[in-house]
Amino acid sequence: MTKRILIVDDSASIRQVVSTTLQGAGYETIEACDGMDGLKKLDGSKINLIISDVNMPKMDGISFVKELKANPAYKFTPVIMLTTESQEDKKAQGKAAGAKAWVVKPFQPQQMLTAVEKLVM
Amino acid sequence: MSMDAALITYVEECRELLEQMEGDLLALERGLDTSDDSTTETEDDNEIAWCELINRIFRSAHTVKGSAGVFGLDHIVEFTHEVETLLDQLREEKITLTSSLIATLLECKDHCLDLIECLADGVEEESNPQRAERLVNELQTFSPPAEKDNQSFAVSESNNNESPAIERLGNNGSGHWHISLRFHAEALREGMDPMSFLRYLQKLGQIVSVVTVSNEMPDNFEKFDPEACYLGFEIGFVSHESKQTIEDVFEFIRDDSQVRIIPPFAELESYLSLISELDQEPRRLGEILVECGSLTPEELEQALAIQSSKPQHALGEILINRGNTAPQVVEAAIAKQAQSTAGRSQNEDRAASKDGGTLRVEADRVDELINLIGELVISGASTAIHSQDSNNDALTESVSTLNELIEEVRDASMRLRMVEIGATFNRFQRVVRDVANELGKQVTLSITGADTELDKTVVEKIGDPLMHLVRNALDHGIESPAEREAKGKPLNGQLKLNAYHDSGSIVIEIIDDGAGLDAERIRAKAIEKGLIDSTYELNKEDIYKLIFAPGFSTADAVTNLSGRGVGMDVVRNNIVELGGRIDIDSEQGKGTKLTLHLPLTLAIIDGFLVGVEESPFVIPLDSIRECVELQQDDAVEKNGRQYMNLRNEVLPFVRLRELFGMKTERPIRENVVVVHYGNQKAGIVVDRLHGELQTVIKPLGQLFSQLQGIGGSSIMGNGEVALILDIPTLMQLVKDKQPHHVIH
Amino acid sequence: MFNLDNSTMIWHARLEGELTIYHAFELYQALSSANMGEAPLDLDLGQVSLVDSSGVQLLVLLKKVFARHHQELRIVTCSEAVKDAVGLFGLNGFFGLTAVPVTKGTSE
Numbered sequence: 001m002t003k004r005i006l007i008v009d010d011s012a013s014i015r016q017v018v019s020t021t022l023q024g025a026g027y028e029t030i031e032a033c034d035g036m037d038g039l040k041k042l043d044g045s046k047i048n049l050i051i052s053d054v055n056m057p058k059m060d061g062i063s064f065v066k067e068l069k070a071n072p073a074y075k076f077t078p079v080i081m082l083t084t085e086s087q088e089d090k091k092a093q094g095k096a097a098g099a100k101a102w103v104v105k106p107f108q109p110q111q112m113l114t115a116v117e118k119l120v121m
Numbered sequence: 122m123s124m125d126a127a128l129i130t131y132v133e134e135c136r137e138l139l140e141q142m143e144g145d146l147l148a149l150e151r152g153l154d155t156s157d158d159s160t161t162e163t164e165d166d167n168e169i170a171w172c173e174l175i176n177r178i179f180r181s182a183h184t185v186k187g188s189a190g191v192f193g194l195d196h197i198v199e200f201t202h203e204v205e206t207l208l209d210q211l212r213e214e215k216i217t218l219t220s221s222l223i224a225t226l227l228e229c230k231d232h233c234l235d236l237i238e239c240l241a242d243g244v245e246e247e248s249n250p251q252r253a254e255r256l257v258n259e260l261q262t263f264s265p266p267a268e269k270d271n272q273s274f275a276v277s278e279s280n281n282n283e284s285p286a287i288e289r290l291g292n293n294g295s296g297h298w299h300i301s302l303r304f305h306a307e308a309l310r311e312g313m314d315p316m317s318f319l320r321y322l323q324k325l326g327q328i329v330s331v332v333t334v335s336n337e338m339p340d341n342f343e344k345f346d347p348e349a350c351y352l353g354f355e356i357g358f359v360s361h362e363s364k365q366t367i368e369d370v371f372e373f374i375r376d377d378s379q380v381r382i383i384p385p386f387a388e389l390e391s392y393l394s395l396i397s398e399l400d401q402e403p404r405r406l407g408e409i410l411v412e413c414g415s416l417t418p419e420e421l422e423q424a425l426a427i428q429s430s431k432p433q434h435a436l437g438e439i440l441i442n443r444g445n446t447a448p449q450v451v452e453a454a455i456a457k458q459a460q461s462t463a464g465r466s467q468n469e470d471r472a473a474s475k476d477g478g479t480l481r482v483e484a485d486r487v488d489e490l491i492n493l494i495g496e497l498v499i500s501g502a503s504t505a506i507h508s509q510d511s512n513n514d515a516l517t518e519s520v521s522t523l524n525e526l527i528e529e530v531r532d533a534s535m536r537l538r539m540v541e542i543g544a545t546f547n548r549f550q551r552v553v554r555d556v557a558n559e560l561g562k563q564v565t566l567s568i569t570g571a572d573t574e575l576d577k578t579v580v581e582k583i584g585d586p587l588m589h590l591v592r593n594a595l596d597h598g599i600e601s602p603a604e605r606e607a608k609g610k611p612l613n614g615q616l617k618l619n620a621y622h623d624s625g626s627i628v629i630e631i632i633d634d635g636a637g638l639d640a641e642r643i644r645a646k647a648i649e650k651g652l653i654d655s656t657y658e659l660n661k662e663d664i665y666k667l668i669f670a671p672g673f674s675t676a677d678a679v680t681n682l683s684g685r686g687v688g689m690d691v692v693r694n695n696i697v698e699l700g701g702r703i704d705i706d707s708e709q710g711k712g713t714k715l716t717l718h719l720p721l722t723l724a725i726i727d728g729f730l731v732g733v734e735e736s737p738f739v740i741p742l743d744s745i746r747e748c749v750e751l752q753q754d755d756a757v758e759k760n761g762r763q764y765m766n767l768r769n770e771v772l773p774f775v776r777l778r779e780l781f782g783m784k785t786e787r788p789i790r791e792n793v794v795v796v797h798y799g800n801q802k803a804g805i806v807v808d809r810l811h812g813e814l815q816t817v818i819k820p821l822g823q824l825f826s827q828l829q830g831i832g833g834s835s836i837m838g839n840g841e842v843a844l845i846l847d848i849p850t851l852m853q854l855v856k857d858k859q860p861h862h863v864i865h
Numbered sequence: 866m867f868n869l870d871n872s873t874m875i876w877h878a879r880l881e882g883e884l885t886i887y888h889a890f891e892l893y894q895a896l897s898s899a900n901m902g903e904a905p906l907d908l909d910l911g912q913v914s915l916v917d918s919s920g921v922q923l924l925v926l927l928k929k930v931f932a933r934h935h936q937e938l939r940i941v942t943c944s945e946a947v948k949d950a951v952g953l954f955g956l957n958g959f960f961g962l963t964a965v966p967v968t969k970g971t972s973e
Contacts, residue, residue: 106190
């Protein structure tokens with residue numbers, strides 16, 4: 001069964017790179033450009049992991065994760081937050097909201113794959 | 122999808138982000154100016170807007186940097202990191218915003234854009250190290266002295282642990298790692314599935330033994346929480362990976378769960394401390410370690426003997442991988458704090474967010490779609506003809522419904538190419554600011570109709586001409602503060618960019634309240650330059666148009682702005698090439714209004730179908746004034762040019778059959794299509810008039826690109842190819858040259 | 866899901882589909898309401914398509930509950946997914962799975 005991963009980031013290029021990398025490793029990916037869009041992608045279909053940026057227009061990553069954790073169909077879905085080294089507080093907020101994993105930007109595609117594989121192998 | 126494609130996306134994305142950044146910086150600057158003399162009432166509003174602007178600028182820099190890292194573009198990461206650091210300090214109000222800081226940030230933005238453009242050209246390194254260094258130094262002068270980037274180092278490894286100990290106490294046990302895990306109760310609810318971590322371990326090496334520990338789990342249903350995690354593991358693991366790598370496997374859980382890792386050939390005391398930390402029953406855990414193969418039974422006995430002979434607290438001093446208790450406590454505190462503040466910001470975000478996602482599609486694909494829909498429109502038209510011929514009413518009706526739908530699809534697909542002109546307009550904020558500074562003038566740019574949409578291709582092509590017109594207005598139009606004062610005008614000059622739709626075309630206005638055009642001076646200059654004869658009687662409008670003549674410049678002092686060798690004639694040509702025109706309206710002393718009329722799209726035109734021999738031609742409908750029958754008596758030929766009398770007006774005309782070298786005899790009756798371009802009129806003589814049609818323009822192949830007078834082609838409903846006439850060039854041919862020599 | 870065979874006095878239970886965290890509560894409720902423990906249980910896990918830690922944990926609980934009642938819990942068939950998960954956790958011996966036939970095709 002292929003694992004599906006939702007990538008929520010306002011940067012199209014990050015989404016593209018992450019998508020390409022994960023697809024190369026056999027994952028199926030869907031993309032959303034911000035929290036709002038991310039919520040729209042939570043249509044009940046199976047999602048094994050969510051990767052979400054923190055700083056996004058419309059709805060930021062923290063709010064997105066909170067909404068996600070309130071959705072019975074996805075409340076147990078692991079979330080990887082994309083933070084930066086200067087965003088320790090964001091990381092803490094993300095963890096409080098329920099995103100227990102993180103990848104620090106800027107990252108190499110391989111780093112992302114590693115983080116993903118730890119959570120959904 | 123490949124990485125290359127992603128890189129292209131990155132370049133595009135950065136261009137947009139940097140453009141937005143520029144707009145935001147300029148908005149900040151304007152805010153800075155007005156806040157000086159504004160009253161305190163509006164300050165709160167300003168502050169909110171400011172925060173959002175700074176946030177957005179930060180986000181732009183942040184995304185540029187973040188993505189650069191993904192592509193391994195270290196030079197961009199390095200540079201944008203500096204910018205981002207400063208913006209972060211700005212965000213946290215550690216430093217105050219000044220106009221010099223904005224100026225530096227604007228320059229940084231320019232530098233970033235240069236790096237991106239170099240990247241687009243395939244240069245993946247710092248193109249201008251001197252500037253980068255200078256800017257970084259400048260940025261650092263703005264930073265508060267205490268704050269020199271220690272943030273970024275704080276995160277990296279706080280627990281630099283010991284290197285694997287080779288020394289063993291007593292007999293050697295195993296050469297494998299021992300990993301002891303006790304997952305915290307929330308692990309499963311948080312999506313941290315132990316199974317996944319174990320699977321991942323298998324990727325790094327071989328799990329030689331696992332003992333699942335479920336001491337914490339109740340043995341009855343009542344006390345059991347099915348979503349809580351009660352699992353722990355003792356794992357014997359063989360791997361050549363570094364300690365760091367193995368530790369990193371548990372990166373996401375080590376804050377909450379208990380993770381202990383004992384390297385191969387570790388001292389026996391390491392196991393001892395593990396035993397003492399974990400279990401009330403040392404013997405049971407010791408047996409597990411033996412079961413894992415991490416300890417031999419002898420070692421266990423030995424260890425237990427050591428343990429009983431030592432006081433408990435001594436063991437605590439040699440704890441393995443104890444690491445960062447302090448940061449953990451801090452983080453927990455922050456997390457609590459975050460919970461309360463995040464709730465608030467969530468609501469704000471919701472209020473601010475507006476619906477509507479975007480989808481990034483390559484322009485080529487949209488073009489392909491539009492092309493195909495063009496074909497669909499054509500075959501729809503031919504189907505309509507056949508259905509009418511068939512006299513089948515039901516068929517005719519459904520074909521007509523079908524065609525209506527096709528038209529809707531076409532309109533919808535054309536809208537895909539539509540972009541708002543706002544982004545293009547906003548770019549001029551910077552231009553106006555810089556140019557005004559350079560000229561020592563005070564100018565405010567106001568923008569209206571930013572949401573007016575037009576075809577992306579048109580947008581791309583009007584950038585340069587607009588730039589020129591704006592510069593020109595600043596340079597020659599708006600006067601210096603001193604002059605304005607003398608004239609009793611407000612010191613601050615007004616420049617206005619406006620856009621709106623007007624019956625199938627877009628109108629862009631560039632309005633300034635400057636000196637206006639001096640018709641007499643233009644006329645004098647034109648005579649001096651030999652552009653017109655001194656005896657010419659010209660109306661005001663025609664005189665104004667002279668500024669578009671090649672080599673015309675009225676400015677007494679040639680500044681380095683407009684006098685760049687590119688004249689207004691080039692601007693006009695650019696607009697004309699787009700199928701547009703420029704009108705000038707000016708009042709001396711009051712200002713000038715330039716009005717650009719441009720087609721909304723370049724892909725579809727309303728045309729008028731005519732025929733010469735068997736060949737169909739399409740004339741763009743908006744260039745047609747009228748159609749009349751050619752009265753052979755009224756036509757005269759003089760100096761190789763042909764004229765006719767159109768209601769006592771001399772109308773130059775050209776026969777398409779002659780222009781395109783068609784050899785057959787002229788029919789007895791010919792028709793004249795009177796076309797206009799600007800203020801000029803000309804006649805195009807054809808055999809037959811067929812009527813109006815809407816058609817999709819297909820560009821001519823490379824082979825025909827030299828062909829003058831033809832703008833493109835279109836495929837007709839019956840499959841025939843019709844050539845679309847390029848009226849501006851045709852007019853030029855009619856006017857200037859003897860047609861027979863032009864095309865063969 | 867559960868059926869007590871009157872002639873042998875053995876419970877038969879068959880779990881199907883996903884034994885994952887999303888279904889853990891629902892499964893737990895079904896299992897706990899069956900009031901088992903007074904008779905042995907034969908468990909058919911042949912149609913289980915996916916197991917995560919919560920699933921294994923639930924099986925461990927079942928085993929423990931039965932052990933407390935001194936009753937046997939036997940897994941009579943299991944899918945590859947079950948076998949895989951139980952094996953990964955080193956619980957083959959605990960569940961006596963080594964000799965249990967594995968059904969093909971339903972696993973991941």
